[in-house]
Amino acid sequence: MIIRSPKGTDVIGPPRSARWREVLTTWENLSGSYGYELIITPVFEFTELFERGVGETNEMVTKQMYTFGDRRGRSLSLRPEGTAGVMRAYLAQGGTGRWKVAYSGPMFRYEQPQGGRRRQFWQIGVECVGSASAAADVEVIALAEEFLSAVGVENELLINSLGDGDCRGAHLRDLKAAMVRSIADLCHSHRDVVELNPLRILDCTLCQPDPEALPDIADYWCEACRDHFGEVREGLDGLGIAYRRSSRLVRGLDYYSRTTFEYVATTLETSQSTVLGGGRYDGLAETLGGRPVPGVGFAGGIDRMLLAAPGEEAGLDVFLVGEGGIAALDLMEWAAPLRKAGLRVGFELDARSVKAQFRAATRSRARYVGVVSGLGVEMREGRGRETLLLEDLEKWGTKAFDPQERL
RNA sequence: GCGACCGUAGCUCAGUCAGGUUAGAGCGCCAGGUUGUGGCCCUGGAGGACGGGGGUUCAAGUCCCCUCGGUCGUCCCA
Numbered sequence: 119m120i121i122r123s124p125k126g127t128d129v130i131g132p133p134r135s136a137r138w139r140e141v142l143t144t145w146e147n148l149s150g151s152y153g154y155e156l157i158i159t160p161v162f163e164f165t166e167l168f169e170r171g172v173g174e175t176n177e178m179v180t181k182q183m184y185t186f187g188d189r190r191g192r193s194l195s196l197r198p199e200g201t202a203g204v205m206r207a208y209l210a211q212g213g214t215g216r217w218k219v220a221y222s223g224p225m226f227r228y229e230q231p232q233g234g235r236r237r238q239f240w241q242i243g244v245e246c247v248g249s250a251s252a253a254a255d256v257e258v259i260a261l262a263e264e265f266l267s268a269v270g271v272e273n274e275l276l277i278n279s280l281g282d283g284d285c286r287g288a289h290l291r292d293l294k295a296a297m298v299r300s301i302a303d304l305c306h307s308h309r310d311v312v313e314l315n316p317l318r319i320l321d322c323t324l325c326q327p328d329p330e331a332l333p334d335i336a337d338y339w340c341e342a343c344r345d346h347f348g349e350v351r352e353g354l355d356g357l358g359i360a361y362r363r364s365s366r367l368v369r370g371l372d373y374y375s376r377t378t379f380e381y382v383a384t385t386l387e388t389s390q391s392t393v394l395g396g397g398r399y400d401g402l403a404e405t406l407g408g409r410p411v412p413g414v415g416f417a418g419g420i421d422r423m424l425l426a427a428p429g430e431e432a433g434l435d436v437f438l439v440g441e442g443g444i445a446a447l448d449l450m451e452w453a454a455p456l457r458k459a460g461l462r463v464g465f466e467l468d469a470r471s472v473k474a475q476f477r478a479a480t481r482s483r484a485r486y487v488g489v490v491s492g493l494g495v496e497m498r499e500g501r502g503r504e505t506l507l508l509e510d511l512e513k514w515g516t517k518a519f520d521p522q523e524r525l
Numbered sequence: 526g527c528g529a530c531c532g533u534a535g536c537u538c539a540g541u542c543a544g545g546u547u548a549g550a551g552c553g554c555c556a557g558g559u560u561g562u563g564g565c566c567c568u569g570g571a572g573g574a575c576g577g578g579g580g581u582u583c584a585a586g587u588c589c590c591c592u593c594g595g596u597c598g599u600c601c602c603a
Binding site: 125182198234242416422480489 | 526527555556557562563564576593594595596597598599600601602603
């Protein structure tokens with residue numbers, strides 16, 4: 119009996135991995151072009167970091183963490199999200215100045231697996247720490263927008279503002295009161311959450327409190343929050359980014375304040391359709407024991423994005439077939455200049471019949487099949503064929519796949 | 526965490542309801558034939574202790590219990 123991978127974990131291998139490589143490369147290039155530098159934080163941290171950062175009442179922390187003791191009895195947890203670790207790293211290096219960092223890596227949550235929901239899943243994300251400006255919010259959203267469009271995820275952007283310490287308190291109080299009044303309309307699992315985390319109920323699909331009876335945070339925004347949200351909207355309008363304001367968009371993590379946003383994939387039929395989400399977390403640094411530092415960022419789930427936009431499987435550029443005593447090691451010489459020219463080149467490693475090699479070529483979905491017989495190689499693209507010498511291959515490689523160079 | 530359905534070759538599945546000779550098909554894979562040196566077609570071959578464990582029975586892929594895994598919904602969130 120072969121040992122299986124644990125529940126909710128997958129292997130991303132060929133042929134699917136080609137698409138992953140493409141998407142992760144796109145992410146690195148795009149986030150880099152926005153001035154976000156790579157950051158790699160620990161995959162496990164002291165449990166306390168997440169309890170304080172994400173919020174002790176949050177289900178992600180209370181029920182969904184992979185928590186274990188190390189050999190000295192300290193409590194560690196696999197990271198369920200990326201922001202807390204980044205903020206911890208920021209504070210650890212002094213807690214001052216501007217940080218614009220991008221990350222990519224696995225996150226872990228002990229949940230019931232489902233389409234688009236795994237126990238180990240892959241997130242990309244950015245954190246812009248040290249700026250309270252609405253321009254930072256806009257920049258981060260612009261990056262998310264461009265990335266999703268590059269990956270090909272059709273989406274809708276929802277935005278909201280949760281207010282700040284000055285104004286959200288009053289809203290929370292009135293919200294609780296309203297929830298208590300219409301507690302009969304709440305779903306079973308949420309009736310006891312009213313006191314603890316009433317915001318949580320806002321994005322529940324089962325709870326049906328009368329929308330008219332619930333206070334809208336917009337009516338509670340202080341002047342500073344109202345201005346900030348207005349600037350964010352102006353910025354998005356200026357960039358031509360379409361969005362819808364949703365009064366019920368609160369996001370699940372405790373650290374958010376002011377701006378929150380969420381991208382929903384419109385092509386996903388499943389219940390797991392949120393593909394990217396984020397917002398501002400001006401109170402997080404203090405929660406973690408540092409001085410107040412503003413910040414804004416987002417995280418996106420690659421697994422879900424690829425569910426929404428699977429893409430196509432890319433094949434080889436050239437498959438070499440050897441005939442007349444031309445073996446794998448000979449083909450390797452012929453492949454070298456092509457590979458140097460940036461092409462993906464393959465051939466059969468085992469000694470096999472010409473027929474079998476051609477079958478392998480077909481299977482590899484290579485655009486060109488190159489038949490190496492002795493002095494030259496006959497490159498075939500469909501019916502077209504072209505005979506080349508070894509020394510010309512590198513040059514041909516750049517031409518063959520560049521429509522500008524091809525006549 | 527809760528509920529429903531599912532688990533037989535690499536893949537998609539039939540066989541399970543009415544237990545009974547060496548467990549089947551298609552696709553894929555390998556070899557050969559044909560061919561315009563591969564893609565279509567033809568022939569042959571390899572590959573499965575039926576997710577795992579226990580029980581009932583003369584006999585279990587088939588019935589019962591447990592367990593693990595998958596899918597969907599709920600919950601949660603990316």
